[in-house]
Amino acid sequence: MDSPKVPVTLITGYLGAGKTTLLNRILTERHGKKYAVIVNEFGEEGIDNELVVDADEEIFEMNNGCICCTVRGDLIRIISTLMKRADEFDGMIIETTGLADPAPVVQTFFVDEDVQSKVALDAVVTVVDAKHFLSAVDEEHELAEQVAFADIILLNKTDLVDADTLSHVKSKIHALNKFAKVIETVKSGAPLEDVMERHAFDLTRILEIEPGLLDEEDDHEHDEDxxxxxxxxxxxxxxxxxxxxxxxxxxxxxxxxxxxxxxxxxxxxxxxxxxxxxxxxxxxxxxxxxxxxxxxxxxxxxxxxxxxxxxxxxxxxxxxxx
Amino acid sequence: MSAQAMSNPDAGARRVSSSIGLSETKPIGVHPTFLVIEPTAGRAVAGFGDGAVKSLSLTLDGALVSSVASLSATPLAAATDVGGTGVLVGTDKGELCRIAGKDVDVISRVPDAWVEHVAVHHDAARRAFAARRTLTVIDASGAEVMRRDDHPSTLSGISFSPDGKWIAVAHYGGVSVWDTSGSGADPVRLEWHGSHTAIGWSPCGTFIVTAMQDREMHCWRWDDKKGMRMSGYPSKIRSLSWTADGRYVAASGADTVTSWDCSGNGPSGKPPLEFGYVYNGIVMHVAAHPSDKVVAGGYSDGTVMIGNIEQETAMIARPGGGAAIAGLAWSPDGRILVAADEQGALAVMRIKEALA
CATH class of the missing domain: 3.30.1220.10 (CobW-like, C-terminal domain)
Structure with a gap:
């Protein structure tokens, strides 16, 4: 009775980085696919999809002896209910708030049996605003965490910065997470196949862990958190x-x-x-x-x-x- | 907990007990979202993920299904309305609908929310539903008695006290208990760290029990608010049910149906009674018999067992080998058990002999 699990893409990133723009690009591209979208806040930009579920972020601690084990109660409820609908989804996309910690979201897919039985986390996609990243990353720890958790990083708004700044941003991202695939974009314009159905959490498909394109010899900034x-x-x-x-x-x-x-x-x-x-x-x-x-x-x-x-x-x- | 073998993985154990008359419909590939009995209409009513509401006759032989309504929203939860006539259905468009015969009326609403829990107290004539953090109680005429949203998270269950004077709602961090008179009084808060996902007030009024995301249950004694834990489950507990006498609370979450003896000081220090081990199966739903110390268990492989709690014996009411059970409901006389599985098959199990 096992049918293939519905892939879930997590889009994270700081306020104004271009998350909703990426989401709308995915939704409106001519792929013939049907997605369910879960958002935790509505921004100024509307979302171009038939089914958008708006939910409050609910972080629940588990009593299983591990102090940092939290899950997202809202996602457990919503995903379990969506899977009972007759609509056949090709995928689900979750857009977090700008301040969201990705850990509880990712842990939900490891911990909850109902979620695990029906869907599978496909990849964490983090959208980074090239213009504001350097000034914000040291102040806002969520930003660094979103980059650290990413499988794919959209380095967005590259048209708004000079080459020097861009290179600084890239080395900062690399220091935080040298394993994520970094895609430079303008207006979140990444090729869909680089973002969707990446199987980043599918253990049976992981053959190699690729370090990023930059070389490893760059001196570690030892003040890095x-x-x-x-x-x-x-x-x-x-x-x-x-x-x-x-x-x-x-x-x-x-x-x-x-x-x-x-x-x-x-x-x-x-x-x-x-x-x-x-x-x-x-x-x-x-x-x-x-x-x-x-x-x-x-x-x-x-x-x-x-x-x-x-x-x-x-x-x-x-x-x-x- | 210890598992007690009541059936084996071999084919012999897959036979339906001779005490049960089983008939069922073919799977339709649509997930049921609720299953309730409407006694005065002699029917079971089931809602589905495509918006369909169907009825299953309890009076005619076989498993005779007919269409009741096609909702424009997805039904999420339901309860039989006051007096056993009509069914109240909560939808993902924030509506509380009343279905009577084939007529559907929206009787209350919470904007931009899913109505995920519905409960009715027949004697007190109170109807309650939960949407997001909001608990709404209306009376038999539909007038609003109370609406409160000061809860720490989305509500995950509703249960009235047996006398109908109180209503308990489960949420993250515990339970809030409100008085149903509409007095506006502050709730009694029962606290226990973690995510509570289902709730049941014992029919004798003594205990409030919740199921938790953490694979355990929590129990509070209502008079002194003393808390107790019931743990050791291999899986999430999705369903709990009290026997009519209030002595046992049965739960899903293990490979047997587990029932905790809540007589005396409660379940503390007593291992649960178990019946109905199913190889590679997990109990998904439980429903206590309306009068006897008997519980029905629905399993992840589609098996339905009916067991005697105290004797720890069980019989197969529906063989497994299919989709997981998504809902169970007893007729008020306890002679008919209805089950729905995740592929939308509806099974009627008629009991030929006394169970207890």
Whole structure:
């Protein structure tokens, strides 16, 4: 009876960055697809869709022992109800408020059974205003978090800044999140296929975690609050050692870790072991088989106050050789 | 909790009990949104995700369905109206409709909101519905008795006290209990951290129980407001139901139907009674029998079990192997159980022998 899950795209970004413009571009493009749209505030720009559900953002804490585990009660209710309607949706799009923390939204898709059984989070798309980003990012922590959580970043309004500013904005984004795909746009004009149906949270499809286009040698700005780190090893991983370490680390530091992703070459296994997490919530699965001779584990963290050297040492200690 | 094997995954256990006469309609691929009984009309009334409202005869043999109405909005919740005549339906256009026969009237409204919960107290002649944070209570004539929106989140359930003097609403962080006279008095707030997703006031008036997003239930004793937790569920609890005598509260959320003994000081320290283990199944809905210590459970694989709480025994009323059960309702005499599954099939289960 399992039908394919309806993909859900999360559009986030600061006030005036161009979220609704992107939303309307997606909705009005001639793709013949039917979307349900959930918004948490109506802006000045109208939304060009038959079904728009306007809901108050309701952040609910869970009593499951993990202090940062929150879900969005409004989304659980609305998604469960929308899935009972006879309309066959090709997808759902959620547009958050400018100040929204993406974590509870993403965690909802990991935690709630009703949501999980019917829909799947496709990608977090963050729209960034190139003109105001640099002045706002240090003041407004939500802005940095929205970038840190993103799978796709629309670097928008690039026509309003000079080349120098644009390059500063890009390196700042890169410092926060070097794994997201950055698309430079004017009036949120990104190709639809770069934004929709990205399967960014589909563990069975994750084959590689790509660092961004910029090189890694750029000196980390050490005053960065949020940074992104990637660790690799060619040595096979010993499952027990790794499991013990990652559980302990997430228990202790989960509040600071925004997103985690890993593709592991476990000792004696033919398939990739893939996992992802948001704060303390984790999800894992067996991925595609490894190609012969090319088995390398990779682990990615995006979060606050992370020590790359310390993490690397702990990760390397999980290999069979260690 | 411990699971007790009542049926096996093999085919033998998929047979309907000889005590049950089962008839059902074919699945239509549309999700039901409510299922209630309208006793005076001798029918079950079901709403669907495409706006259709259909009735199922309880008096004629088989499973005879006819169309009642086609709403322009999606029906979301319903309750039988005062005296067992008519059905009140909440919609996603903020309406509370009354369906009588085939006629549909909008009798109250909350703009720009979904009416997600409806409840009726027959003796006190009070009708209540919840939309967003707003609780509205109207009387039998349709006049508004109260409308309050000072709740911390969207309302997630409504339950009247057995005497109809109080109405309890569930929301994030606990329960608010209002008096239904329209006095304007402040509510009694029962607090417990977390998201409460369903509510039921015990028929003896002693306890208020909620189901929680956290896979547990919470129970307050009404006289001293003392709280208790009932936990250990493997899945979210979507449904709870009190036996008519107020002794047991049954819940979904496990691979058996679980019932907590609330006699004496309440459920604290007592493990739940269980019946009806279904391999790979989770109980989605429960409905207590209108008079006996008997509960019906509807499972994620479409199985319906009817079980005796105290004996911890169950019989299969509908075999599984299909879509999850989306609703259950008993006829007032307890002789007929009706179920709806997520693909829109409606099943009538007629009980041939006494259950208790």
């Amino acid at each position: 949020i940074i992104s780190i990637s660790l690799t090893t060619d040595q096979p991983i010993e499952p027990e050692k790794f499991s013990q370490w990652i559980r302990g680390f997430i228990m202790e530091r989960g509040v600071d870790v925004l997103r985690t992703k890993g593709i592991l070459n476990l000792e004696g296994q033919e398939n990739r072991y893939v996992f992802q997490g948001v704060h303390m919530v984790m999800d894992s699965a067996w991925g595609a088989p490894w190609a012969p001779g090319n088995r390398s584990s990779k682990l990615v963290f995006i979060g606050r106050n992370l020590d790359e050297g310390e993490l690397n040492e702990a990760f390397q200690a999980c290999t069979v050789a260690a």
